[in-house]
Amino acid sequence: MDITSNSPDTATAAAFSSSWNTLPLGSVYTLEQIIDWFAPVQLAQLRDKQVLELGCGGGNILTHILKYEPEIAVGVDLGDSVFTAERNLKDIQKANWSIVREDLCSFESKGFDFVYCIGVLHHLKNPYEGFLSVLRNTKPGGSFHCWVYAHEGNIVIRLLVEPLRWICSKLPWWLTKYGVALPLSALYFLYAKLLSKLPLKISERFPIGPYSLWIAKREFRFFHHVAFDQLVTPQTIYIKKETIEKWLNQTFLVDQSYSYIVLRNGNSWKFGGRRTLETVK
Numbered sequence: 001m002d003i004t005s006n007s008p009d010t011a012t013a014a015a016f017s018s019s020w021n022t023l024p025l026g027s028v029y030t031l032e033q034i035i036d037w038f039a040p041v042q043l044a045q046l047r048d049k050q051v052l053e054l055g056c057g058g059g060n061i062l063t064h065i066l067k068y069e070p071e072i073a074v075g076v077d078l079g080d081s082v083f084t085a086e087r088n089l090k091d092i093q094k095a096n097w098s099i100v101r102e103d104l105c106s107f108e109s110k111g112f113d114f115v116y117c118i119g120v121l122h123h124l125k126n127p128y129e130g131f132l133s134v135l136r137n138t139k140p141g142g143s144f145h146c147w148v149y150a151h152e153g154n155i156v157i158r159l160l161v162e163p164l165r166w167i168c169s170k171l172p173w174w175l176t177k178y179g180v181a182l183p184l185s186a187l188y189f190l191y192a193k194l195l196s197k198l199p200l201k202i203s204e205r206f207p208i209g210p211y212s213l214w215i216a217k218r219e220f221r222f223f224h225h226v227a228f229d230q231l232v233t234p235q236t237i238y239i240k241k242e243t244i245e246k247w248l249n250q251t252f253l254v255d256q257s258y259s260y261i262v263l264r265n266g267n268s269w270k271f272g273g274r275r276t277l278e279t280v281k
């Protein structure tokens, strides 16, 4: 029996594989973007460390992480995107990476020095279960880092994307990608580029201003990828800061003397910290 078909997230992972598996090879992210996504984590500190990515998609982050020479880097994903991840990593000289096809919520390991989960928890049927897996797979004393879409600062996206997602869930992926995401991303590209020409004090006040100024640095192809990514997934839960605070506070696995929650581009949360020395019984 295929172990991946039992997961409540199977449909989500299948939808995402139509996103990751139809991109040209190579990372869709720039190094600058990765550094910003991970701050306050300093990527240079990953050298000789054991690193795990939960929900690795097409390996677009791992290709950058491997440049920092971790001892090993493992990516876990439930979908067919694991094949793209393997293709994206195959030219890396050092054979210190592996890709595992599994549900991240039930993934078990001996523990890694650093575990990250970027853009995944908000798509899970049970985001808290995913977060607990991040902690469970972090070694005692190790650190973790996550990034999720925020409830805060996303009212326009929520009002626009949610009805469209319902329509797109009835369409084949290629119609969503080229018939819906393409024209929408063209309009949004113009909006973001126009905002980027205005004085900062004015542009920041526009709907999704800070995020638009950030993405305006990228080329049209990236806008199209992001729009398709938003529309193709069956579910997105926009997460409140208070929910993350609760997650970080309610488990003995988070070291309460070191954790952080940082707003990124006005509409997403980066959060992370250190795992306690306690072990999971």
Ligand SMILES: C[S@@+](CC[C@H](N)C(=O)[O-])C[C@H]1O[C@@H](n2cnc3c(N)ncnc32)[C@H](O)[C@@H]1O
Residues within 6 Å of the ligand: 007, 009, 012, 013, 014, 016, 017, 020, 054, 055, 056, 057, 058, 059, 060, 061, 076, 077, 078, 079, 081, 102, 103, 104, 105, 117, 118, 119, 120, 123, 124, 229
């Ligand atoms: C938005 S993508 C993010 C991928 C990658 N972290 C990145 O930022 O490029 C979300 C990924 O989570 C994966 N995913 C969703 N539910 C999962 C689960 N329960 N177990 C493992 N992977 C899952 C999807 O297949 C998809 O590749």
